[in-house]
Amino acid sequence: MDHSPETHPADSTPARADTFATTRWTVVLAAGRPGSPQAAMALEELCRTYWFPLYAYVRRRGQTREDAEDLTQAFFARLLEKGFLESAGAERGRFRAFLLTALKRFMANEWDRSRTLKRGGGATPLPLDPQQADSQFLAASNDLPPDRAFDREWAVALLERVVIRLRDECVAEGRAGQFDHLKIFLTSGKGASSHADAAAALGTEEGAVRVAVHRLRKRYRQLLRDEVAQTLAQGAYVDAEMAALFGAFSK
Template sequence: MKTEPASGDTVHPVRFKTTRWTVVLSCAKASGAPEIAREALTELCRAYWRPVYALICSHGHSPVDAQDLTQDFFVMLLKGNLLSLADPSRGRFRRLLRRTVENFLSDKHQLSLSQKRGGTLEFVPWDEERIFDVRWAATIAEAALRRLGEECERRGRLRVFTALSKFLSTERVEISYTSLSTSLGVSEATVKRALHRLRVRYRKILREEVARTVTSPADIDDELRYLCAALASEQ
């Protein structure tokens, strides 16, 4: 996952259409079409289940308990008032969702203490915010890679995608163009052109995926750089 284009790449601005998150925000401020907002929110929750699960695990819950809590959280989210909390001036879905998870866990913790006198949760000394953001960034990258793979399959280029996909997110890895040209049955120059085109398309799809989770085009690059840094910290 890379924020800056390679030398010579042309960066085209993302056409900022109405996304699922902007639908949620707009419906939060209006009484009309709440079912549209709920459908959009449901889709976002389905897409970002794993970052929430990772964050809950980081609070010391077992995998089984974390799965139950994640399910409880999304049930609460879809039945509750998240839409009323949406603030267009701070319109990054990642931040709102993470803050809501933290509040949910805090409420669960307080309830546990009240039900079991002297009880407490054992917290694992991890950086919960960092864990959430890394998992979120990975989810965005995986979604972009999946979309690119589907595009290549429709165009009859799945074999090329499969061979080159591991080289899309970074240009610092060693690439044996000789081996790739042999396995694909094409020249090294053809492999290099194919990889360049895939990288350009992958970056564009990444921007589109990030655009789904912010409310302003001005936030796209900052959010993308932040998520790239989160992933880079794990490598």
């Protein structure tokens, strides 16, 4: 790594990989025609990231494993149908809130297992692995109220996506090893080991580690904000949404 300040900024700034540079939820909403390809793609992308919080919510509401799978799939199928998004009401601004409200409504009014079966024997719009879903749910089980747990799992899903994106960027730049050693510094917890240890592990200078950590954290923040923004109709609410997600972890 070159530390010279004379280096062109481009050389020292991590490459940016915002392949989803537009706000997906905005695309979904702005399309206005839920059947349009871009809206469908954006919605699918969102659903793929956030299926688990929904699934877990359904489980928490007392559904069996099989029913939860079917219900989640049916819900997504419904979501991807034309016209459904028009029902997005006051929650339009936030995908998280919208999805939970829609799911509740779906569970209360629409879902009928027999009907779902009739309609196509369990359409599977999402590549949902039942085994994985189940074990993930069991691992995540806690005593929180379902809505609270939903938010928390949502946050985890979002963070996972951010961390994966971050890692992918590092891998693309040939710094996979560095990422694995430095990711603990993304949080500033007491449990984190020292820069010196990481430097030793990576065979580099402590100063270089600090710089790398600094960059990684900076990029992480950018990606986090971006990912949060993806679920919002307007980027302006990013801070509020982040606060809301953080609130899910408060005791």
